[in-house]
Amino acid sequence: MQPNQRRSLEFALDNLVWFMLLAVLVVFSLTVPNYFQLGIFANIIEQSSVLGVMSIGLALVIIAGHMDLSVESVAAFSAMATGILFASSGIGMGITLTPGWLVVPVSILVGLGVGAAIGALNGFLVIKIKMNAFIVTLSSFIWVRGLVVASSGGRSAQNLADELRFLAIQRVLGIPLTAYIAIVCFVGFSFMMAKTRFGRHLLMIGGNENAAFRAGIKVDKVLMIAFILSGAIAALAGWLLAIRTSGATANLGAGMLFNAFAAVVIGGVSLKGGLGALPGVYAGVLLLSSINTAINLMGLPAHYTQVIHGLLVLAAVLLDTLKQTIRKKLA
Amino acid sequence: MLDEFQTGSVSALEMFLEQVGYDLTTLNADNKTDLQQSQMNDVIALAPKAIILAAVDFNALAPSVDAARAAGIPVIEFDRQISSTVSDFTSVAGTIEIGHVAAAEVERLLTEKNGSVKGKVLQVLGDPGDPYTLDIQKGFEQKMAAFPEVTIISQPAMMWEASNAGTIVSDQLLANPDIDIVFSHAAHLSVAAVASLEAAGKQPGDVYVMSSNGAPVALQMIRDGWMQVEVEQPLYAQAAAVAMFMDKIVAKEEIAPGEYDVLGLPSVVTNEAWGPTIKIPGAAITPDNVDDPSFWGNLKPPAAPVTPVD
Numbered sequence: 015m016q017p018n019q020r021r022s023l024e025f026a027l028d029n030l031v032w033f034m035l036l037a038v039l040v041v042f043s044l045t046v047p048n049y050f051q052l053g054i055f056a057n058i059i060e061q062s063s064v065l066g067v068m069s070i071g072l073a074l075v076i077i078a079g080h081m082d083l084s085v086e087s088v089a090a091f092s093a094m095a096t097g098i099l100f101a102s103s104g105i106g107m108g109i110t111l112t113p114g115w116l117v118v119p120v121s122i123l124v125g126l127g128v129g130a131a132i133g134a135l136n137g138f139l140v141i142k143i144k145m146n147a148f149i150v151t152l153s154s155f156i157w158v159r160g161l162v163v164a165s166s167g168g169r170s171a172q173n174l175a176d177e178l179r180f181l182a183i184q185r186v187l188g189i190p191l192t193a194y195i196a197i198v199c200f201v202g203f204s205f206m207m208a209k210t211r212f213g214r215h216l217l218m219i220g221g222n223e224n225a226a227f228r229a230g231i232k233v234d235k236v237l238m239i240a241f242i243l244s245g246a247i248a249a250l251a252g253w254l255l256a257i258r259t260s261g262a263t264a265n266l267g268a269g270m271l272f273n274a275f276a277a278v279v280i281g282g283v284s285l286k287g288g289l290g291a292l293p294g295v296y297a298g299v300l301l302l303s304s305i306n307t308a309i310n311l312m313g314l315p316a317h318y319t320q321v322i323h324g325l326l327v328l329a330a331v332l333l334d335t336l337k338q339t340i341r342k343k344l345a
Numbered sequence: 346m347l348d349e350f351q352t353g354s355v356s357a358l359e360m361f362l363e364q365v366g367y368d369l370t371t372l373n374a375d376n377k378t379d380l381q382q383s384q385m386n387d388v389i390a391l392a393p394k395a396i397i398l399a400a401v402d403f404n405a406l407a408p409s410v411d412a413a414r415a416a417g418i419p420v421i422e423f424d425r426q427i428s429s430t431v432s433d434f435t436s437v438a439g440t441i442e443i444g445h446v447a448a449a450e451v452e453r454l455l456t457e458k459n460g461s462v463k464g465k466v467l468q469v470l471g472d473p474g475d476p477y478t479l480d481i482q483k484g485f486e487q488k489m490a491a492f493p494e495v496t497i498i499s500q501p502a503m504m505w506e507a508s509n510a511g512t513i514v515s516d517q518l519l520a521n522p523d524i525d526i527v528f529s530h531a532a533h534l535s536v537a538a539v540a541s542l543e544a545a546g547k548q549p550g551d552v553y554v555m556s557s558n559g560a561p562v563a564l565q566m567i568r569d570g571w572m573q574v575e576v577e578q579p580l581y582a583q584a585a586a587v588a589m590f591m592d593k594i595v596a597k598e599e600i601a602p603g604e605y606d607v608l609g610l611p612s613v614v615t616n617e618a619w620g621p622t623i624k625i626p627g628a629a630i631t632p633d634n635v636d637d638p639s640f641w642g643n644l645k646p647p648a649a650p651v652t653p654v655d
């Protein structure tokens with residue numbers, strides 16, 4: 015194979031999910047009535063914010079060779095904490111701060127604190143007690159959702175403070191500020207993964223934990239940071255979710271875990287660890303949102319969303335396997 | 346117990362049953378049919394005086410109802426009617442009827458807005474696997490079939506999750522900018538719908554919003570001007586009716602058909618194929634009557650205790 019051809023093939027393999035996204039957008043634009051308009055594309059980006067941010071944390075832990083099933087419940091708990099403290103209706107306490115904008119950093123810090131604490135507990139149990147990450151985080155998925163129901167008593171908190179809702183309402187170039195927060199997260203964490211020692215260590219640990227340890231990497235410390243980051247990022251996703259829906263209900267975010275997994279896998283992150291990049295995950299999230307939007311516009315029953323998501327994940331895994339085979343041949 | 350109607354129902358049932366001399370123990374099936382079936386099996390072994398069941402799935406719980414009754418334990422269906430087997434008592438507002446009330450309100454709102462019953466309605470259902478939402482849809486569309494100039498777009502919010510409803514509304518506003526009314530099948534879905542309307546630059550009243558169940562948050566949205574109608578499920582009356590008839594149910598005495606006054610609401614008991622049933626009509630809550638304390642969403646339980654039916 016010529017070097018040029020080889021470079022082109024590698025480029026295509028590295029960015030396969032972006033090409034899939036492009037193809038899907040073109041097909042839907044041509045076939046689904048009302049799909050091809052700037053407002054719809056802005057909607058897709060906006061609707062990707064919460065899932066996108068949640069997928070970042072999940073991807074970090076999976077790249078490190080572990081698992082975090084608690085992200086959905088952590089996001090719900092963060093949303094409920096934000097709702098209870100800063101919403102004025104339902105069970106909301108309607109806390110106000112002076113000046114009013116302080117509610118933005120304070121609510122973020124509350125959410126991040128809650129998420130980081132749960133992430134730290136997960137990390138401690140997995141790394142120090144040597145429990146299986148799947149079981150530990152599955153347990154967290156259950157008890158944290160239980161905390162959401164218990165803390166709310168099944169009721170909802172609504173009418174979030176105007177300073178928070180501003181982030182969902184105010185648009186720049188047609189896109190709400192919450193979407194920019196998600197984009198900044200993707201850019202920041204992509205940089206961290208690609209250009210920092212921590213990112214490289216995560217990939218190495220995910221590829222071969224023993225080899226990374228022998229190479230002098232502080233595996234436990236890096237993994238603990240990954241779990242804490244995953245919890246904190248999930249909490250940030252929950253904060254965005256509360257802002258998007260102007261409050262929180264006990265079942266807010268239900269079902270997002272599986273979409274986050276789908277996005278991560280479609281985005282090219284290997285469930286075995288050691289492989290994957292966050293830009294691909296963002297493309298995976300956009301791809302899922304594009305499909306959801308098309309289904310909404312076509313008026314298809316929502317069951318089709320699940321069928322298509324499932325098939326898409328299967329296709330992504332098949333493509334990933336194909337990619338690995340081609341790469342081995344190229345090597 | 347993931348919504349305010351269910352948690353409110355538990356509080357109301359506890360209060361009214363205590364007034365007539367019964368203790369209530371509550372189990373949460375978390376909207377899972379299999380879990381509720383297991384709970385029924387466990388509860389049958391405990392031999393309570395009666396079981397009050399808000400069935401997750403109208404049909405799947407029928408064998409559990411049969412098993413309880415075979416063990417001599419009366420079963421009362423609360424809010425969710427099981428018609429595929431016989432129960433000892435059923436207290437409902439009627440999901441089909443909620444759809445009918447909603448349709449009448451859509452008729453009124455469209456006439457008010459467009460001069461006649463024509464326009465576009467976005468119907469946001471709950472989870473498509475839940476017969477509760479499907480029955481409301483059935484009742485609503487039955488009545489709306491009389492108005493061919495009304496286009497109804499129906500989309501389900503998977504798992505009754507609010508942000509799914511918000512996504513549906515924001516997408517549909519772009520595809521169908523002439524939507525007149527958004528009708529959600531639960532108040533918490535309307536909250537997300539309103540958030541999407543607000544994010545799309547709409548003002549209160551630009552698009553009419555209505556939903557069902559009568560939760561406090563819906564009443565607040567009516568006061569804020571974002572919502573025009575909430576179809577109430579008469580939670581207090583539904584719970585009070587159970588307490589009023591509990592002695593007869595436990596004693597396995599006949600419940601006579603006829604009209605009964607339940608917390609001031611005229612209600613009718615009929616003998617149906619699935620057993621004696623009391624239907625308490627839901628009311629339309631509008632800006633004119635939103636402060637009526639009899640609506641459970643105002644969270645003012647009746648002061649007077651209920652008395653058992655002789």
